[in-house]
Amino acid sequence: MTALIQVDQLDKTFLMHQFGEKRITGCRDISFTVNKGEFIGITGQSGSGKSTIIKCIYRTYLPTGGLIRYSSDHYGLVNLAEAPDRTILTLRKEEIGYVSQFLSIMPRMTALEFVMESLLEMGENGLTARKRAKEMLAHFNLREELWDTYPKTFSGGEKLRLNLARAMVRRSRLLLLDEPTASLDQASKETVKERIHELKAAGTTLIGIFHDLDFMESVVDRTYKLQDGLMKEAQKK
Amino acid sequence: MIHDESRPLLSVRHLTKRFGKGCVACSHPEQLPEGNNHCPHCGTVWAVNDISFDLYEGEILGIVGESGSGKSSLVQCLYFDNTVTDGSATIATYQDGTANIFRESSQQKRYIRNHLMGMVYQNPWIGLRMQFSSGGNIAEKLIAAGTFNVHEIRARAKELLNHVEIPVTRMDEAPLHFSGGMQQRVQISKALANHPPILLLDEVTTGLDLSVQARVLDLIRRIQRESRTAMIVVSHDLGVIRMLCDRTMVMKEGRCIEAGLTDQILEDPHHAYTQLLVHSLL
Numbered sequence A: 001m002t003a004l005i006q007v008d009q010l011d012k013t014f015l016m017h018q019f020g021e022k023r024i025t026g027c028r029d030i031s032f033t034v035n036k037g038e039f040i041g042i043t044g045q046s047g048s049g050k051s052t053i054i055k056c057i058y059r060t061y062l063p064t065g066g067l068i069r070y071s072s073d074h075y076g077l078v079n080l081a082e083a084p085d086r087t088i089l090t091l092r093k094e095e096i097g098y099v100s101q102f103l104s105i106m107p108r109m110t111a112l113e114f115v116m117e118s119l120l121e122m123g124e125n126g127l128t129a130r131k132r133a134k135e136m137l138a139h140f141n142l143r144e145e146l147w148d149t150y151p152k153t154f155s156g157g158e159k160l161r162l163n164l165a166r167a168m169v170r171r172s173r174l175l176l177l178d179e180p181t182a183s184l185d186q187a188s189k190e191t192v193k194e195r196i197h198e199l200k201a202a203g204t205t206l207i208g209i210f211h212d213l214d215f216m217e218s219v220v221d222r223t224y225k226l227q228d229g230l231m232k233e234a235q236k237k
Numbered sequence B: 001m002i003h004d005e006s007r008p009l010l011s012v013r014h015l016t017k018r019f020g021k022g023c024v025a026c027s028h029p030e031q032l033p034e035g036n037n038h039c040p041h042c043g044t045v046w047a048v049n050d051i052s053f054d055l056y057e058g059e060i061l062g063i064v065g066e067s068g069s070g071k072s073s074l075v076q077c078l079y080f081d082n083t084v085t086d087g088s089a090t091i092a093t094y095q096d097g098t099a100n101i102f103r104e105s106s107q108q109k110r111y112i113r114n115h116l117m118g119m120v121y122q123n124p125w126i127g128l129r130m131q132f133s134s135g136g137n138i139a140e141k142l143i144a145a146g147t148f149n150v151h152e153i154r155a156r157a158k159e160l161l162n163h164v165e166i167p168v169t170r171m172d173e174a175p176l177h178f179s180g181g182m183q184q185r186v187q188i189s190k191a192l193a194n195h196p197p198i199l200l201l202d203e204v205t206t207g208l209d210l211s212v213q214a215r216v217l218d219l220i221r222r223i224q225r226e227s228r229t230a231m232i233v234v235s236h237d238l239g240v241i242r243m244l245c246d247r248t249m250v251m252k253e254g255r256c257i258e259a260g261l262t263d264q265i266l267e268d269p270h271h272a273y274t275q276l277l278v279h280s281l282l
Ligand SMILES: Nc1ncnc2c1ncn2[C@@H]1O[C@H](COP(=O)(O)OP(=O)(O)O)[C@@H](O)[C@H]1O
Pocket: A014, A024, A025, A026, A027, A044, A045, A046, A047, A048, A049, A050, A051, A052, A053, B267, B268
């Protein structure tokens, strides 16, 4: 087995200047390895640092210490904790996808355009992008009458499925998911589960935070539990 | 001209712009008191203070900071509206990136302004001749770059106005009578006339009504997607920066205090001033 990503003694501290230089710990001394093609779940109480770890890998947060060794298709071995911004942007475009627990939409861009853009950015031609975006929206059971409207007024579950469609239409090598099922009903969860299984078959590696533990058990190979600041591999049931 | 994508298109190093003569007390920027760009002895303003950055093909780089932080001075230096006090800038497709454009002759600078850069000002009165027709404004720019054929000029002007969604029927009207949003769109079409690889946009949506602002921002996004023009977007508004830019530089009192991926600047700001800015975001 080859490691796709190796997190080594990752630290993230936030220094809040407006609050008397207060230091807030996001995560401390986190180490774990994810092999190529593996699906990993991270669990832990709210506030334990799960999202912080994911955001450090995506580099929305700049780590304060430690290494994140990522074996890239494009660059070979890269330390995501310190790689130049331009390298991160290329990796986000070509290799690493992320769906956050807070949903992003682009103002005045229809649902269909939002998913298409993800493919156009990668150089896909317009016709193919449109076709694949429509397939993805259909896969995620987003009602067709919504495709040509602005997502601003979508329900939480619809926005979430849209964000998942946008991320998954790309077939990333590494997909980071932060609570992708938080606002989904049972039927939508089943759809997401199917999509995740397809990604598995396509060779994607996944690191996910799931609040629904049954759901998590049904998709991941291994689980890490964040407890008292430590990352421990959970025993297989 | 094709160029290697991993190389920056525009490289700016140690750019400094001083308004005033300077004195011994402020002759080295690092001697200025922290948090101030006015020399207490001679009153000189160090508007842009030792700024370095790279701009790559197809990207939009954001520059954010409060008014007075030096953003406009910086882009005006790049467009030769201001003469720099110190520093260099090179363009990969100009003299193979070996020439400091600030040191070039005025004739060469004119060439760079007409062929390699476009500028859109916050105030359309600076960027446009308000009494000329819209078509005439574009023609001026085309002629400056050596296009003299009248048919060619009219065809290109129509194409450009169309592109920025100004009805071609209004081509012969003067921007003076246009709304603020339309004036900005005419300015953008003029700046794009000669397909410059670099576009500088200085607070182009500031002061416009929200719906008008939205249309101009959408236009900028569309241009970037379709033409891969590299842009520097200057704004005091983090909302504008968030919508347009992958990378962002934060300026305060002439200095770059923080630079990074835009989502990182917004979610994990490091400098006290950036934290204040982000927490002021609506
Ligand atoms: N951008 C930030 N600035 C300051 N503190 C933060 C930031 N992001 C997270 N934190 C803090 O870091 C800790 C870990 O948060 P987070 O990673 O969101 O936890 P989880 O995802 O496990 O609920 C919390 O105390 C949180 O308030």
